[in-house]
Amino acid sequence: MSEAEHIVVMGVSGTGKTTIGRLVARKLHRDFIEGDDLHPTANVAQMRAGVPLTDAERLPWLRRVRDAMSEAAADGRSTVVACSALRASYRDVLRTAEGRVRFVHLAVPRAVLEHRVEHREGHFMPASLLDSQLATLEPLGADEDGVEVPVSGRAGLTVRSVLAALG
Numbered sequence: 001m002s003e004a005e006h007i008v009v010m011g012v013s014g015t016g017k018t019t020i021g022r023l024v025a026r027k028l029h030r031d032f033i034e035g036d037d038l039h040p041t042a043n044v045a046q047m048r049a050g051v052p053l054t055d056a057e058r059l060p061w062l063r064r065v066r067d068a069m070s071e072a073a074a075d076g077r078s079t080v081v082a083c084s085a086l087r088a089s090y091r092d093v094l095r096t097a098e099g100r101v102r103f104v105h106l107a108v109p110r111a112v113l114e115h116r117v118e119h120r121e122g123h124f125m126p127a128s129l130l131d132s133q134l135a136t137l138e139p140l141g142a143d144e145d146g147v148e149v150p151v152s153g154r155a156g157l158t159v160r161s162v163l164a165a166l167g
């Protein structure tokens with residue numbers, strides 16, 4: 001059996017991790033893991049209240065995401081994961097999952113992000129947290145297994161760019 005592969009779609013809130021991740025998973029016939037669903041309830045309440053999470057608060061969540069990835073891999077299933085994975089140290093946690101872990105950073109101009117998070121309905125993440133999201137973000141390093149994909153245009157176009165960038 002070949003090694004399972006995980007594609008983690010990363011970036012700040014509003015970049016389109018859920019939208020693009022779902023579509024990429026469908027194209028590749030893979031499981032989709034929504035990182036936001038694995039946050040402890042207290043984390044979601046804190047974000048909803050407009051208070052950024054600390055590294056310590058993110059750690060149990062990242063371990064849960066990592067464990068969901070490993071579980072799929074243990075069953076021989078590859079995945080696409082939506083997870084902000086903002087810092088290199090957070091990605092280090094995800095990299096300990098079973099299987100190959102690759103990252104796709106969706107790079108979206110700030111003005112576009114602002115517009116999206118301000119107009120999105122039914123999501124816990126307030127637009128006021130965008131500044132701290134952007135301040136926390138550490139782009140992928142040259143030594144990391146991943147690609148940065150500049151996002152412009154509709155979701156379908158972004159999906160094609162992601163698949164092309166992954167090769």
Ligand SMILES: Nc1ncnc2c1ncn2[C@@H]1O[C@H](COP(=O)(O)OP(=O)(O)OP(=O)(O)O)[C@@H](O)[C@H]1O
Nearest residue numbers: 013014015016017018019116120125153154155158
């Ligand atoms: N390529 C795209 N073009 C236009 N709008 C998009 C695109 N991708 C996502 N959107 C829209 O932007 C908003 C944010 O997308 P989405 O919820 O997928 O982002 P996210 O990164 O998962 O956000 P969060 O981390 O805050 O959950 C949604 O309203 C979605 O419809």
Ligand SMILES: O=C(O)[C@H](O)[C@@H](O)[C@H](O)[C@H](O)CO
Nearest residue numbers: 012013014036053058084125
């Ligand atoms: O690390 C974080 O600050 C959080 O995980 C956020 O990034 C959210 O999960 C998500 O992106 C919601 O908008």
